[in-house]
Amino acid sequence: MKLFQSLISVVVASVTAIALPNVTLATTLKFDLEFATSNQNIWGEENGNFSWGGDNGLFAVEWDESIAKNYPFNVGFNAFTEGKLGLQNTFNLNGGIVDALIPVDLFFEIPDTSVEAGEILTIQSGFSFADDASFSTKGINAAYNLDLIFDVATGVDVNPGNQLDLEFDIDETINLVNLDGDNSNLELDEKFGGFDISLPQVNTTGFQSVNSLNNQLISSGEDEFMKAAIDLDGLASLLFGLPSLQEKQELNLGFFGNLGFSYNLLDIEAAIALSMLQNFSLTSDLPAILKLEDNTMIDFNIGDEISFIVPDNVEDFLEIEAFIDFNALFSNSTSLGINFGLDFMAGEFGLELPIIGNQNLGPLFEESIDIYETAFELFNNTFELGGFNQEKVDFQIATVAESGNSQPEISSRSPRLYQPVKNSYLSNNIRVENIEVSQKVRVPEPSSTIGLFTLGILGSGLIFKQKKFIPFHGIQNSKFRI
Numbered sequence: 001m002k003l004f005q006s007l008i009s010v011v012v013a014s015v016t017a018i019a020l021p022n023v024t025l026a027t028t029l030k031f032d033l034e035f036a037t038s039n040q041n042i043w044g045e046e047n048g049n050f051s052w053g054g055d056n057g058l059f060a061v062e063w064d065e066s067i068a069k070n071y072p073f074n075v076g077f078n079a080f081t082e083g084k085l086g087l088q089n090t091f092n093l094n095g096g097i098v099d100a101l102i103p104v105d106l107f108f109e110i111p112d113t114s115v116e117a118g119e120i121l122t123i124q125s126g127f128s129f130a131d132d133a134s135f136s137t138k139g140i141n142a143a144y145n146l147d148l149i150f151d152v153a154t155g156v157d158v159n160p161g162n163q164l165d166l167e168f169d170i171d172e173t174i175n176l177v178n179l180d181g182d183n184s185n186l187e188l189d190e191k192f193g194g195f196d197i198s199l200p201q202v203n204t205t206g207f208q209s210v211n212s213l214n215n216q217l218i219s220s221g222e223d224e225f226m227k228a229a230i231d232l233d234g235l236a237s238l239l240f241g242l243p244s245l246q247e248k249q250e251l252n253l254g255f256f257g258n259l260g261f262s263y264n265l266l267d268i269e270a271a272i273a274l275s276m277l278q279n280f281s282l283t284s285d286l287p288a289i290l291k292l293e294d295n296t297m298i299d300f301n302i303g304d305e306i307s308f309i310v311p312d313n314v315e316d317f318l319e320i321e322a323f324i325d326f327n328a329l330f331s332n333s334t335s336l337g338i339n340f341g342l343d344f345m346a347g348e349f350g351l352e353l354p355i356i357g358n359q360n361l362g363p364l365f366e367e368s369i370d371i372y373e374t375a376f377e378l379f380n381n382t383f384e385l386g387g388f389n390q391e392k393v394d395f396q397i398a399t400v401a402e403s404g405n406s407q408p409e410i411s412s413r414s415p416r417l418y419q420p421v422k423n424s425y426l427s428n429n430i431r432v433e434n435i436e437v438s439q440k441v442r443v444p445e446p447s448s449t450i451g452l453f454t455l456g457i458l459g460s461g462l463i464f465k466q467k468k469f470i471p472f473h474g475i476q477n478s479k480f481r482i
Contacts, residue, residue, distance in 0.1 A: 027112065029395055032130075033104040035284075035326035037387035042096040042137055042280070042332055045383045060086025060149065076159050083152035087176075090145040098137045098385070100282065102217075102326065103130035106302065106393070114400045115310050115318065121397070122307045125300075127286055129208060129215045135282050137219065139201040146177035192238070193230040200225035200276040217282045222337070226274040233268045253354055260352035264363075267345040275337035277375060282385065284328040293319035310399070317396040324392070330385035333377065340372040 066080035109124040155167030206219035233245050246267065250260035286302035294311040302324065310318060347364030 027110050029108045031106040031393050033391045035102045035388045038099040040098050042098045078157045081154040086149050088147045092143045094141045096139050100135035102133045114398045116400050117310050117312045119310045121310050124305050125302045127302045135206040137204045148174040192234045195228050197226045202278045220279045222277045224275045228272050230270045233266050256354040258352050262350040264348040269343045273339045277335045277337050279333045281331045288324045291321040314399045322393050325390050326388040328385040331382040334379040335375040335377045337375040341370045343368050
């Protein structure tokens with residue numbers, strides 16, 4: 001019986017030690033921020049994009065003259081002439097722009113108990129770009145216009161009567177040249193080659209990549225803006241007096257159609273292409289200022305742990321404001337790509353028959369060889385991208401007059417809030433004044449459990465020892481034993 005009671009005491013003490021964990025609550029505040037900028041220069045830190053242009057009158061003549069004459073017998077006339085004649089050109093150059101819209105998921109992890117004046121308060125912070133964060137770039141664009149201005153008015157008024165009156169007024173602007181980088185193109189097709197050139201334009205959209213760093217957006221693009229081809233076999237025939245290696249003969253048979261024959265014994269074409277290649281990236285820090293209700297200002301970066309002393313004269317809640325900036329670094333790497341190759345073709349024949357039509361054979365041999373392909377870096381710069389807005393969030397932490405273990409009440413007045421993130425240690429989620437409050441239960445430290453368990457065993461041992469060696473002073477000569 002005594003042994004059974006001792007075992008029961010050990011079990012009760014051990015279960016009591018395990019069943020008395022130190023239960024506390026932790027709270028994480030989550031906010032949804034949005035930073036944006038537009039029309040920024042892709043080449044450097046200057047505010048706004050690089051542009052140049054205006055209207056310039058190359059040639060213009062203006063006049064404004066009039067005359068009035070009176071003669072006997074009330075006869076007279078009035079005449080006038082005015083006008084403007086000339087050429088006016090307009091040139092505009094835009095060096096390229098970048099726009100960005102970056103939603104950010106922000107969190108503050110606050111203490112898990114109420115605080116009091118003079119206590120050191122620690123807040124952890126962090127952020128990440130949202131999945132839909134992006135930027136877009138638009139390449140160089142230029143436009144040129146040349147206009148003829150024809151603005152002339154003249155007239156004669158003869159008195160008396162109006163049979164001889166004369167007047168006209170013409171005001172016209174006639175466009176002579178219109179070149180726009182979005183659609184301009186120059187093509188030459190000569191006997192021994194062709195030439196095609198346009199204004200290079202590289203437009204890209206940047207997103208987070210699987211291989212990119214955290215909180216980094218990247219983009220890349222390429223535009224082939226010049227292509228030239230030289231007919232080497234035709235040039236060789238001209239220089240060395242060779243017979244033509246390409247020929248087409250055709251005879252018109254009227255109602256029956258055409259009878260013809262064509263051949264291309266050898267065709268060698270050298271081709272060169274120039275391309276603009278651009279790679280962009282955007283990363284950012286979030287410098288911030290924490291403002292307490294006593295106007296204390298604390299500078300920090302989102303992602304840092306902030307510690308400060310709770311100010312005096314705080315009532316039920318410690319009011320906190322956070323002002324957050326978006327400090328973006330933008331990188332631009334621009335290169336010129338060169339591709340040179342040869343295209344070979346030999347043994348192509350064609351026959352055109354009446355009624356039957358065209359019949360072709362070949363080519364018997366065709367091959368393309370890349371001779372030289374490389375890229376030269378023209379520009380590489382990393383700079384601060386400006387124009388982003390500032391965001392502000394507010395929240396409160398409950399305070400107590402003296403030390404206690406009460407659960408804090410947390411609220412926020414931020415207009416935008418991030419949706420809850422699933423976490424394995426969350427026991428429940430509640431909403432208080434538009435802010436998500438996450439409560440988590442801490443598991444007791446193993447050292448605490450083992451200590452309590454040991455104390456339970458020692459206590460039970462003492463009980464067992466006392467029962468065994470201390471005599472019972474009760475009813476004498478009783479058969480009842482302990």
